[in-house]
Amino acid sequence: MIQNLAVIPGSRGRGIGKALLAATLLGFQRAGLRKAELEVSTRNTTAVRLYHTAGFQIRKTYYREVQSEFAEYAI
Secondary structure, eight states: OOOOOOOOGGGTTSSHHHHHHHHHHHHHHHTTOOOOEEEEETTOHHHHHHHHHTTOEEEEEEOOSSSOOEEEEEO
């Protein structure tokens, strides 16, 4: 499970998130893991696009009354 992957606003748009995600997935693979999961707010369209590009697919969508909508992804 990927808990947190974030890039500070001033450094976004430079491929850092993509590099962090790639390094994370490579580490998972080297550790013998065959699956990766994460949750992301569906309102975070930049992150959603990154995860889709990396091969993640929506597995489940949660609707929370107080918080924003979240989707669970898996690869």
